[in-house]
Amino acid sequence: MASDLQARAKEAFVDEDYDLAMDLLTKAIAFEPNNAQYYADRAQANIKLNNLAEAVADANMAIELNPSLPKAYLRKGTACMKLKEYQTAKAALEMGASLAPGDSKFIDMLKQCHELIAESDVTPIIPEKHTTTRDVSAKELEQKNDVSQQMTVAVAKPKYRHEFYQKPDEVVVTIFAKGIPRDSVTVDFGEQILSVRIDVPGEDAYALQPRLFGKIVPSRCRYEVLSTKMEIRLAKAEPIHWAALEFRGGATVPQRAIVSSVINVQRPTYPSSKPKRIDWDKLEAQVKKEEKDEKLDGDAALNKFFRQIYQDADEDTRRAMSKSFVESNGTVLSTNWKEVGSKKVQGSAPDGMELKKWEY
Secondary structure: OHHHHHHHHHHHHHOOOHHHHHHHHHHHHHHOOOOHHHHHHHHHHHHHOOOHHHHHHHHHHHHHHOOOOHHHHHHHHHHHHHOOOHHHHHHHHHHHHHHOOOOHHHHHHHHHHHHHHHHHHHOOOOOOOOOOOOOOOHHHHHHHHHHHHHHHHHHHOOOOEEEEEEOOOEEEEEEEOOOOOHHHEEEEEOOOEEEEEEOOOOOOOEEEOOEEOOOEOHHHOEEEEOOOOEEEEEEEOOOEOOOOOEOOOOOOOOOEOOOOOOOOOOOOOOOOOOOOOOOHHHHHHHHHHHHHHOOOOHHHHHHHHHHHHHHHOOHHHHHHHHHHHHHOOOOOOOOOHHHHOOOOOOOOOOOOOOOOOOOO
16 A cells, blocks of 8 residues: 555656655555655655655664664755754765765765865855845745745644753753654754654654754754653754844844943843743742841731741641630640640630630
8 A cells, every 4th residue: 555655656756746756655654654765765756746855854763773774874864954053964965975885966965065064164145235126926925925825834733842941051842742752753953954753653643844043063963852842952052132033034143142342331121022931949938038137026926937937847846736726715825745745725715804804
C-alpha cells in the first residue's frame, strides 16, 4: 500500500502537482513511519512548495532513520541554502558528498555554497531606508496565499501550547508537553531554524518547525525534557531583541540591545499589556519585613506581641496558648502546657468586672 502511494507521488512530481505528492507521501509515512525514503521525498515536495522549515525537518527525520542516505543530505542542503543557512547547508552537503563521491549534484551545490559563504562574509548588510515597488504576478500572489493558508492550518489546533521569552544572549522556548518520554523527542538546531518533533507511540506526532526571527549558535543551544514541559534554550548569534519567535519576512531591521554608558540616566517607561512576572518569594519577604518593622499602639501592639509569641513558640507552647484562650473564653492566655494540659482552664474576669456565661 505504501509503495503504491510512493509510486503515485512520483507521478505527481512529474506532473508538477506537488501538493498531491506531499499528501500521498504523508499517507505513505502513516503506513510506514520508519521509512527514510518517504521523508526524503516529502522534503523535496516541501522544497517545491517553499515550505522550507518543514523540508529541513523531513530531511532531518530521514537522516535519523537512515544516516547513510545521500538524498536526505541533499534535501537538507537545498532547503538550508534557500533559507540562507549556508553553514548548515555546507555541513549537510559535505556529509552527503562523502556518501556519494563523484555525484555532480553535491559538487555543484558545494561550490555554490562556498561562494555564497564567502560573499556573505565580505558583503555588509545595509538596511534599506526606502521601500521599492514592483509588479507582482498573479502566480506569486497565489503562492503567497497558499503559504498563508498552510501556516493558518498548521497553527490552528496545536497539540501542545508553546511560548517564549528572551534574555540579551538567549531565547527560551517552552513547550507545555506533560509526561513525554525523552526518547520520543527529536530537536535539531540550524543557523536560523528550530526543528522539534515529539512522536509518542500511539499518539499523533507533534512538530514545531519555525524559521527563527534571528540567527542562533547551534553548538551552544540545548534542551531539557521535564515532567510537565520541555525547555529549549537558543543561544543568540547577536544581542538583538527578537520581536517574535518566528521570522515573518519583510525588511524589518532588528534592534541591537545597547548597554548605555551613562550613569544615573533613567530610561522612559511605557505602559504595556504584557503580564508582569512577579517574584512572590520576594514580595512575601517584603511584607513580612514591613509587618515586623510596623509600629503599633494599644491593643494592636498587644495582639502583635501575642502573635509573635505564638509564631516563634514550640508545639507545646502553642497548644497551651490555644487551650487556655478557648476554655477561659479569652480571659486567660498561658504558655505552660504542663500547667494547663491536664485540667480545664477557668475564666478570670478583670478587676471590677464579673464573669458571666453566655446563654444561647
